[in-house]
Amino acid sequence: MTQPTTTLALALREGGFAKAPTPQVPHAMAPFLDLREVALPPLAAGQVLIEVILSPVNPSDLFFVQGGYGQPRVQGQAAGFEGVGRVIASNGADALLGRRVSFLGTGTGAWAKHAVSDAALCIPLDDAVRDVDGAALIVNPLTAVALVERARQGGNAFVLNAAGSQLGRLMLGLARDEGLSPIAVIRRPDEAEALRALGAAEVLVTSDSGFATQAAQAIRALKPRVLLDAVGDQATADLFFAMPSGAAWVSYGKMSDEAPSLTQMGQFIFMAKTIEGFWLSRWLPAAPADRQAAVIRQVQTRFASGQWATRVAAELSLDQAIDGILPAYATSSGKVMIRP
Numbered sequence: 001m002t003q004p005t006t007t008l009a010l011a012l013r014e015g016g017f018a019k020a021p022t023p024q025v026p027h028a029m030a031p032f033l034d035l036r037e038v039a040l041p042p043l044a045a046g047q048v049l050i051e052v053i054l055s056p057v058n059p060s061d062l063f064f065v066q067g068g069y070g071q072p073r074v075q076g077q078a079a080g081f082e083g084v085g086r087v088i089a090s091n092g093a094d095a096l097l098g099r100r101v102s103f104l105g106t107g108t109g110a111w112a113k114h115a116v117s118d119a120a121l122c123i124p125l126d127d128a129v130r131d132v133d134g135a136a137l138i139v140n141p142l143t144a145v146a147l148v149e150r151a152r153q154g155g156n157a158f159v160l161n162a163a164g165s166q167l168g169r170l171m172l173g174l175a176r177d178e179g180l181s182p183i184a185v186i187r188r189p190d191e192a193e194a195l196r197a198l199g200a201a202e203v204l205v206t207s208d209s210g211f212a213t214q215a216a217q218a219i220r221a222l223k224p225r226v227l228l229d230a231v232g233d234q235a236t237a238d239l240f241f242a243m244p245s246g247a248a249w250v251s252y253g254k255m256s257d258e259a260p261s262l263t264q265m266g267q268f269i270f271m272a273k274t275i276e277g278f279w280l281s282r283w284l285p286a287a288p289a290d291r292q293a294a295v296i297r298q299v300q301t302r303f304a305s306g307q308w309a310t311r312v313a314a315e316l317s318l319d320q321a322i323d324g325i326l327p328a329y330a331t332s333s334g335k336v337m338i339r340p
């Protein structure tokens with residue numbers, strides 16, 4: 001097969017970072033993305049060329065296209081952090097040729113017919129792993145393992161918000177299987193039953209008028225000392241200040257555009273409370289190689305066995321994506337997938 005030198009991609013219109021803080025969800029995708037043919041760079045040593053099958057739209061992608069994520073955009077390059085596809089060419093990683101892999105778009109982005117990735121960051125997939133699971137097998141699943149491990153350091157119980165998210169659901173299932181008691185915080189009551197079935201020991205609904213009282217009761221009963229936070233709003237800050245001495249607020253996402261106030265600074269001094277951040281892009285390279293391999297095996301086994309599954313809200317072709325991503329994302333009923 002002749003190796004393509006260009007590919008059809010959702011290309012970034014701008015490079016670098018945004019000049020001002022960006023909202024989580026852009027008002028439209030058209031100011032940020034352009035559907036066009038882009039050049040594929042020659043493969044550097046250790047890189048592979050992948051024919052993309054599916055790629056998810058993660059919250060991080062929405063921040064990234066706007067220039068509000070932790071790494072700069074490259075103008076004219078495809079967006080999309082991860083996906084599943086088949087390796088069609090390699091420079092020094094021939095063992096992957098023909099393999100279906102989960103990959104990170106480390107050379108070029110995944111919202112394209114073809115993507116360049118580092119072979120070291122490709123995960124060859126078992127046949128039992130469905131494409132939809134393979135497409136979203138890295139960013140959220142590896143984070144789920146890392147964050148549940150962090151939660152366990154605080155004891156048996158922990159709090160997680162945005163618990164109905166794809167990542168939240170992965171963490172609930174994993175925590176249940178590890179004998180932990182997660183307290184799930186959500187904003188829509190209709191998700192409560194499903195989250196209990198997945199493994200939540202308690203479900204608290206922020207839109208409920210009794211939220212603060214119910215939260216206080218759950219905290220008294222279960223004594224959680226880790227708050228896994230993907231929201232970063234005032235309700236989260238208030239919840240943290242209701243937690244016991246030694247509690248850690250682990251910020252790993254910013255779904256809310258609200259800026260919370262820290263109303264009880266004395267708790268950092270007198271109750272040894274802490275705030276910390278988590279980013280997979282820092283955690284993964286810092287993990288020892290045998291730990292990385294074990295986590296990758298674990299996540300693949302959980303998908304292959306059906307212990308985990310990726311919910312899909314919609315599948316869009318490249319030419320449907322610019323207009324279709326945001327309406328499908330707003331349904332919050334699973335991942336929006338791009339099928340190039």
Ligand SMILES: NC(=O)c1ccc[n+]([C@@H]2O[C@H](COP(=O)([O-])OP(=O)(O)OC[C@H]3O[C@@H](n4cnc5c(N)ncnc54)[C@H](OP(=O)(O)O)[C@@H]3O)[C@@H](O)[C@H]2O)c1
Binds near residue numbers: 059231
């Ligand atoms: N730091 C890292 O390394 C890392 C790695 C992976 C993921 N993440 C983060 O993890 C989070 C979840 O990712 P995902 O892919 O699982 O997301 P997802 O499936 O798209 O779900 C998003 C969730 O956020 C909730 N949400 C949105 N806006 C909210 C608001 N203003 N207040 C409260 N809840 C709100 C939604 O609730 P509704 O259903 O009620 O709309 C939904 O449950 C994201 O913040 C993502 O950036 C971080």
